[in-house]
Amino acid sequence: MTVHELDEFLAPLRPQYADPRSLILPALKHVQEETGWLPPDAMATVAEATGFSQAYVESIATFYDRLYVEPVGRRVINVCVTLSCMLRGSDEIFEHIADYLGLDGEGTTDDGMFTLHKVQCIGACDRAPCLQVDAGEQIGPLEPADATCLIDDLRDEPAPARYCR
Numbered sequence: 750m751t752v753h754e755l756d757e758f759l760a761p762l763r764p765q766y767a768d769p770r771s772l773i774l775p776a777l778k779h780v781q782e783e784t785g786w787l788p789p790d791a792m793a794t795v796a797e798a799t800g801f802s803q804a805y806v807e808s809i810a811t812f813y814d815r816l817y818v819e820p821v822g823r824r825v826i827n828v829c830v831t832l833s834c835m836l837r838g839s840d841e842i843f844e845h846i847a848d849y850l851g852l853d854g855e856g857t858t859d860d861g862m863f864t865l866h867k868v869q870c871i872g873a874c875d876r877a878p879c880l881q882v883d884a885g886e887q888i889g890p891l892e893p894a895d896a897t898c899l900i901d902d903l904r905d906e907p908a909p910a911r912y913c914r
C-alpha cells in the first residue's frame with residue numbers, strides 16, 4: 750500500500766479526530782487488512798501518512814496483540830487467556846488446539862495455514878472460554894472437542910468458519 754492510498758483512506762477520518770494520534774490505529778488496521786501483517790515498510794507508510802515517527806507507530810503496533818508485527822498464517826486463532834476464560838479452561842483449550850495443529854505453543858503451522866496466539870480479553874467473558882478467528886466474532890463457550898471441530902471447519906472453508914457445535 751502506498752502513502753497516497755493510505756492517505757485517501759484516512760481523509761474522511763481526519764475531521765473526526767481532534768488528535769491526529771487517533772489516526773494511527775485505524776491506519777494500522779487498514780494496512781493489516783490489506784497485507785495480512787505489518788512489516789517495517791508498512792509501519793513506515795503509516796508513519797508518513799499520519800505524520801508521526803516510525804518508532805512511535807511501531808510502539809503502538811506492538812502494544813496490541815491483534816496487530817501482527819510478524820507474518821501470520823492464513824487463519825489466525827486467538828485464544829483468550831484472561832481471567833474469566835482461564836478459570837473456565839482456556840489453557841486446556843489452547844493446549845488442545847496446539848497439539849492438534851502440531852505446534853509447541855504459540856506459532857504458525859508449517860503449511861502456513863494457521864497461526865495460534867494467546868490474547869487478552871476479547872470482550873466475551875460471558876462466553877468463556879472463548880476464542881476469535883481472524884477479526885471475526887468471538888466463539889464460545891468452547892469444549893476441547895469444539896475447538897477441534899472448528900479447526901477442521903476452518904481448514905475446509907476459505908470463508909470464515911461457522912461455529913460447529
Ligand code: FES
Nearest residue numbers: 829834870873874
Ligand atoms: S476473559 Fe476471555 S473474553 Fe473476557
